[in-house]
Amino acid sequence: MSSCGTTFTCDVDFILKSEECIQAFLKFCKQSKTKYKPSRSMALALKLMTRLHNGTLDVTLPNGKTVRFKGEEDGPTARISIHNDRVVNRFISQGKLGFCEAYLDGDWTSPDLTAFFEIILKNESYLIHMLEGSTWYRRLSWLIHKFRPNSKKGASKNIYRHYDLGNHFYSQWLDKSMTYSSAVFKSGKETLEEAQAQKYRLMCERLDLQENHHLLEIGCGWGGMAEYAAKNIGCKVTAITISPSQYDYAKKRIDEANLQHLVEIKLCDYRDIKGKYDRIASIEMFEAVGEAYWPVFFETIKKKLKKNGLANLQIITIEEESYDSYKSTADFIQRYIFPGGMLPCQSVLERQIEGSGLEISNHVSFGKDYAKTLHIWHQAFQEKWPDLQGGAKDERFKKLWEEYLCYCEAGFKVGTIDVIQISMKNVGR
The missing domain is CATH 3.40.50.150 (Vaccinia Virus protein VP39)
Structure with a gap:
């Protein structure tokens, strides 16, 4: 793991069970001259992103700093800009559906949506806990879907x-x-x-x-x-x-x-x-x-x-x-x-x-x-x-x-x- 300039890099082999990754990220954000204070959910989400196995993902935070996640295997390169911490809470609680809805609300953007989704799909098995969302939300989504029958x-x-x-x-x-x-x-x-x-x-x-x-x-x-x-x-x-x-x-x-x-x-x-x-x-x-x-x-x-x-x-x-x-x-x-x-x-x-x-x-x-x-x-x-x-x-x-x-x-x-x-x-x- 390294921090240099405006980029913070987490290699996939640095998956820590301790608080070290979260604390390092929080310290990194404090270097910014902006007033952005990342939530612990943001830090946790970025820690989970160290599980990235395929491709490279650059995540630009609300303070303008960029965190790079590079997998062990080559793959697509994508960028995403997160505009507020709300998107992380929606991702964690509502999974892929919540994250897609957050895009509609302007919580995040990407210059190449296809490349970003390629990375997410290629790494789905490694990020499964984030992508699924909470059990209650999955059940709610299923119920809404079932109330739209094709009679x-x-x-x-x-x-x-x-x-x-x-x-x-x-x-x-x-x-x-x-x-x-x-x-x-x-x-x-x-x-x-x-x-x-x-x-x-x-x-x-x-x-x-x-x-x-x-x-x-x-x-x-x-x-x-x-x-x-x-x-x-x-x-x-x-x-x-x-x-x-x-x-x-x-x-x-x-x-x-x-x-x-x-x-x-x-x-x-x-x-x-x-x-x-x-x-x-x-x-x-x-x-x-x-x-x-x-x-x-x-x-x-x-x-x-x-x-x-x-x-x-x-x-x-x-x-x-x-x-x-x-x-x-x-x-x-x-x-x-x-x-x-x-x-x-x-x-x-x-x-x-x-x-x-x-x-x-x-x-x-x-x-x-x-x-x-x-x-x-x-x-x-x-x-x-x-x-x-x-x-x-x-x-x-x-x-x-x-x-x-x-x-x-x-x-x-x-x-x-x-x-x-x-x-x-x-x-x-």
């Missing part, structure tokens, strides 16, 4: 909070195809629009989609997949959404493309689908279904697929080792972005599919492509913000979306979350 009424309400921010809002920073899901990059030189088309192509290939097929798309968004399948395959498509704004946009899109004879857009819950289909596609809709309704979702696919029919779903998954703790509380994304949502780990997902009587064929994963997709979205969001702000879209709203996009990008880069396309077959009736 038919609840699903419409939950989806409205996210997707009905307005078509103009999304059109400003998504690509021209209005696709709000991971793209597939092959060469790495593609534009986002080209990479999104490659994703649609992959969906069609994995479905072995033919001109004589009738495709059902569950959760059609703004109609990108439906338009692609009709234009490029020539098949019939029934596409459903429960978002009124998406329905209006998708319907107009199909009309303008003169594809009404092939594509029908419906404002419909997946539980109310009529008829049987040769193929079923769903792109990142499953995350909004909710754990309690997973069996119903796959039973619906089973019932609506013709015998030997194929389904291909694009789904975000969470790493196996994090699943149990993840499902026991509600994280920042579930609280503020996708209320009622839930990610599966792959083993649980496969059990749900097989439990419905569907036979899994195979899957492909491309989490790093999602990290790149999110990075492009974030850049576009920042560039377009002057045209987006106004009304309810204030500075706090901007911070919320920045945090969401960067947190997810970091998750896909580190591998705590992944995205897969998984194919299945109805081998029964």
